[in-house]
Amino acid sequence: AQKITQTQPGMFVQEKEAVTLDCTYDTSDPSYGLFWYKQPSSGEMIFLIYQGSYDQQNATEGRYSLNFQKARKSANLVISASQLGDSAMYFCAMREGFSGGSQGNLIFGKGTKLSVKP
Amino acid sequence: NAGVMQNPRHLVRRRGQEARLRCSPMKGHSHVYWYRQLPEEGLKFMVYLQKENIIDESGMPKERFSAEFPKEGPSILRIQQVVRGDSAAYFCASSPQRQGPDTQYFGPGTRLTVL
Numbered sequence: 001a002q003k004i005t006q007t008q009p010g011m012f013v014q015e016k017e018a019v020t021l022d023c024t025y026d027t028s029d030p031s032y033g034l035f036w037y038k039q040p041s042s043g044e045m046i047f048l049i050y051q052g053s054y055d056q057q058n059a060t061e062g063r064y065s066l067n068f069q070k071a072r073k074s075a076n077l078v079i080s081a082s083q084l085g086d087s088a089m090y091f092c093a094m095r096e097g098f099s100g101g102s103q104g105n106l107i108f109g110k111g112t113k114l115s116v117k118p
Numbered sequence: 119n120a121g122v123m124q125n126p127r128h129l130v131r132r133r134g135q136e137a138r139l140r141c142s143p144m145k146g147h148s149h150v151y152w153y154r155q156l157p158e159e160g161l162k163f164m165v166y167l168q169k170e171n172i173i174d175e176s177g178m179p180k181e182r183f184s185a186e187f188p189k190e191g192p193s194i195l196r197i198q199q200v201v202r203g204d205s206a207a208y209f210c211a212s213s214p215q216r217q218g219p220d221t222q223y224f225g226p227g228t229r230l231t232v233l
Binding site for chain 2: 004035037043044045046047050091093095104105106107108109110111
């Protein structure tokens with residue numbers, strides 16, 4: 001079974017509108033972290049936002065927020081007021097075992113390609 | 119504070135040659151992770167190293183691939199006798215500690231093309 005599932009291979013959004021990128025995860029570990037990375041066409045991986053499994057509040061970083069629904073095991077990324085520069089691949093990732101016994105590597109989804117239309 | 123450095127950014131090799139990829143972690147980071155990204159795919163974990171130690175190489179192919187992180191100098195990912203299927207982007211990430219919420223910061227990647 002896939003540990004990280006991103007069901008949207010591609011998404012379009014109009015400039016200045018908000019968009020939600022879906023991510024569901026599968027783990028039996030009570031202690032884990034969820035991450036979103038952006039990969040523009042230039043290829044680098046840019047960290048966007050982090051959510052810990054025990055965090056009470058949804059994470060926010062500027063125009064990025066993470067809609068964390070623990071019971072549903074979903075960690076959707078919300079980008080508000082989309083800009084043309086937001087066009088990129090977006091990857092959801094998980095790191096398990098914060099409480100111990102983990103080697104700490106990230107498990108990535110297949111990504112969602114976001115295209116922002118002017 | 120310089121970010122994670124990787125070189126070369128692009129590497130072209132013919133089948134059967136060796137590819138050597140370098141990664142210098144961020145200052146103060148002693149944990150290095152290597153990931154591989156095949157075209158149209160997400161990143162897949164390969165190996166996790168600390169200085170002079172391989173901690174987890176469960177994601178690395180058993181043959182032709184090796185990694186090291188010496189006491190001095192960058193981490194090296196070595197691919198011997200490359201084949202066309204090795205063509206991919208190879209990313210290095212570093213973090214200050216193994217567990218907890220510390221984010222892994224990625225280098226720009228090395229794009230390996232095998233002719």
